[in-house]
Amino acid sequence: MTVTVEDRAAPDPGVRVAPARQRRRWKLPSFALAIPAWAWLFAFFVAPVALVVWFSFGYKPGIFGTHANDVLSLDRYAEALSPTFFSTFQNTLWVGVVGTLICLVIAIPFSYWLAFKAPVSRRGILLAMVMIPFWTNFLVRTIGWQIILAPSGLLSTALQSIGVLDQPLEILFTRTAVLIGVVYNYIPLMILPMFVAFDRVSLPMREASKDLGAGRWSTFINVTLPLAKPGIIVGILLVYIPLMGDYITATVLGGAKGNMAGQMVANQFQTAQNWALGSAMAVVLVLTILTTVAIAALVSWLATWPLRSRQRLVLGDKS
Amino acid sequence: MNRLSLTDISLKVWAVIVFGFLFAPIVIIIIYSFNEGRLLVAWNEFGFGSFATIVTKPAITAAVLVSIQTGFIASLIATALGTMAGVALARRAGKWAPWFLILLVLVTVTPEIVDAVSLLPWMVFLGQDVGLSMFDNGIVRLVVGHSLFSTAVVAYIVRSRLIGIDESLEEAAADLYAPPFRRFTQITLPLVMPAVLAAGLLSFTLSLDNTIVSAFVQVSGTTPWPVYVLSAVRSGLRPEIAAVSTIMLLLTLGALALVAYVLRRAGDSATDIAKTVGGG
Numbered sequence: 001m002t003v004t005v006e007d008r009a010a011p012d013p014g015v016r017v018a019p020a021r022q023r024r025r026w027k028l029p030s031f032a033l034a035i036p037a038w039a040w041l042f043a044f045f046v047a048p049v050a051l052v053v054w055f056s057f058g059y060k061p062g063i064f065g066t067h068a069n070d071v072l073s074l075d076r077y078a079e080a081l082s083p084t085f086f087s088t089f090q091n092t093l094w095v096g097v098v099g100t101l102i103c104l105v106i107a108i109p110f111s112y113w114l115a116f117k118a119p120v121s122r123r124g125i126l127l128a129m130v131m132i133p134f135w136t137n138f139l140v141r142t143i144g145w146q147i148i149l150a151p152s153g154l155l156s157t158a159l160q161s162i163g164v165l166d167q168p169l170e171i172l173f174t175r176t177a178v179l180i181g182v183v184y185n186y187i188p189l190m191i192l193p194m195f196v197a198f199d200r201v202s203l204p205m206r207e208a209s210k211d212l213g214a215g216r217w218s219t220f221i222n223v224t225l226p227l228a229k230p231g232i233i234v235g236i237l238l239v240y241i242p243l244m245g246d247y248i249t250a251t252v253l254g255g256a257k258g259n260m261a262g263q264m265v266a267n268q269f270q271t272a273q274n275w276a277l278g279s280a281m282a283v284v285l286v287l288t289i290l291t292t293v294a295i296a297a298l299v300s301w302l303a304t305w306p307l308r309s310r311q312r313l314v315l316g317d318k319s
Numbered sequence: 320m321n322r323l324s325l326t327d328i329s330l331k332v333w334a335v336i337v338f339g340f341l342f343a344p345i346v347i348i349i350i351y352s353f354n355e356g357r358l359l360v361a362w363n364e365f366g367f368g369s370f371a372t373i374v375t376k377p378a379i380t381a382a383v384l385v386s387i388q389t390g391f392i393a394s395l396i397a398t399a400l401g402t403m404a405g406v407a408l409a410r411r412a413g414k415w416a417p418w419f420l421i422l423l424v425l426v427t428v429t430p431e432i433v434d435a436v437s438l439l440p441w442m443v444f445l446g447q448d449v450g451l452s453m454f455d456n457g458i459v460r461l462v463v464g465h466s467l468f469s470t471a472v473v474a475y476i477v478r479s480r481l482i483g484i485d486e487s488l489e490e491a492a493a494d495l496y497a498p499p500f501r502r503f504t505q506i507t508l509p510l511v512m513p514a515v516l517a518a519g520l521l522s523f524t525l526s527l528d529n530t531i532v533s534a535f536v537q538v539s540g541t542t543p544w545p546v547y548v549l550s551a552v553r554s555g556l557r558p559e560i561a562a563v564s565t566i567m568l569l570l571t572l573g574a575l576a577l578v579a580y581v582l583r584r585a586g587d588s589a590t591d592i593a594k595t596v597g598g599g
Contacts, residue, residue: 033407037400048441140564144344245430
């Protein structure tokens with residue numbers, strides 16, 4: 001996110017006596033063109049989110065009210081973290097972490113293959129094939145899984161006919177079904193940045209490693225993977241963050257009662273009409289995501305600390 | 320040599336399995352849209368009945384029209400706002416730029432459900448407490464909700480495209496006394512046009528597919544098609560849901576093929592296109 005053209009393009013307040021050309025170039029303040037987008041996002045993103053944070057300190061005044069803020073307290077947070085709802089946050093975290101790990105395990109060999117082994121001439125088509133599911137409506141592909149996983153559905157019938165199962169498959173509306181669904185729904189977000197990262201690792205680097213006697217595996221672990229690390233981290237974040245807030249997959253594959261925090265928040269706004277509690281849950285959800293990402297970053301930083309000094313010698317020149 | 324090819328083969332097998340996984344539900348939806356049965360999940364026999372049902376059910380056609388209308392307006396707004404912001408970020412970045420980028424990143428990483436539950440009370444507040452009755456209009460609500468994420472995406476795409484283009488043409492125009500506005504419309508805009516078009520089409524597909532925000536801000540009477548499908552998930556799925564999904568899939572893929580074509584013409588490699596379409 002470094003803005004390299006910044007210095008060149010920034011208006012210099014001291015150029016009052018500059019040549020005419022300079023004055024004409026920067027008549028408007030530099031951020032003028034960004035003002036409409038700024039205002040739009042402020043009015044319809046920052047303000048509403050701020051309102052929700054404000055609601056979260058209030059309470060539900062009665063059966064017909066949705067929120068009131070004349071008495072401020074942290075009670076809604078206590079309520080959101082009470083055992084009834086806490087287990088849902090726990091479950092969300094479990095699905096989030098396990099789902100992201102499964103995506104990682106599936107995506108690493110696949111992206112590696114796509115970047116290094118797949119025929120270059122067909123790469124455009126193959127990438128397009130990864131993107132088609134990504135751009136198919138989220139809800140529609142999840143319904144596709146409902147058809148596949150239903151007790152009277154395709155997979156169940158197939159497994160029964162070849163004799164693996166002797167009764168219908170009872171997987172729909174369980175946590176396993178939600179897990180399959182989220183892995184499916186978010187994995188393109190892991191594959192694409194990972195592919196781009198692998199693709200950037202230049203062949204000479206890998207060849208040099210092999211020339212110096214490293215085997216394939218050792219080259220992969222010591223050269224390719226560390227160089228592709230930024231892309232892998234982006235992929236993890238792109239999968240983990242939306243997965244934690246998932247609402248649709250859990251609704252379609254997890255059944256009506258639901259087990260994900262996103263559904264719980266939605267229920268408070270749509271069914272229970274308790275906007276104060278729903279707001280507090282939404283804030284807790286966002287804080288959970290931020291905290292876990294921070295913890296993961298810290299752990300991986302600490303875990304690779306002994307390795308890093310060694311690798312910097314090997315790879316430090318690569319800019 | 321033997322060990323080498325064994326790894327290659329297993330990688331290839333893995334890739335085939337992953338592609339199978341990626342396409343399984345989509346193929347299933349397309350096949351089941353030709354289901355003549357009463358329920359979507361239970362296959363009965365092949366036929367085109369579900370496609371005929373779409374035409375006869377006004378709710379479905381209305382929902383699709385709402386979606387297309389919203390997608391059109393939302394993508395226009397997002398493209399206009401995002402392009403200007405992207406140009407400002409690439410060409411006139413000052414001290415404000417990092418803050419603005421943080422705002423854009425926040426918009427993109429906030430879970431959609433949080434956006435959705437914040438927009439609902441906000442629309443009610445603007446419409447009823449402040450008295451701006453336009454926010455009681457279903458299309459306005461949907462357009463606003465869909466344009467937020469897209470604005471950020473357009474800004475990213477335009478910014479990264481413009482950073483990759485040398486500024487010398489614009490400087491030359493300035494040397495030849497072109498006023499800023501003409502320089503923008505005659506030099507900068509044509510240069511980023513491929514990115515703007517691609518980003519605009521992406522916003523259109525994003526809006527077409529938006530489900531969560533739509534489900535919260537929609538007003539009954541202007542239901543976009545994903546929300547119609549979502550309510551069908553609760554009340555019982557019928558084959559025409561798969562049929563309308565197949566049609567919308569074709570529409571989305573058409574828009575994406577157009578994106579790829581526009582970027583190809585502009586000289587992008589397959590990898591660049593993947594980066595653009597993958598959201599930067």
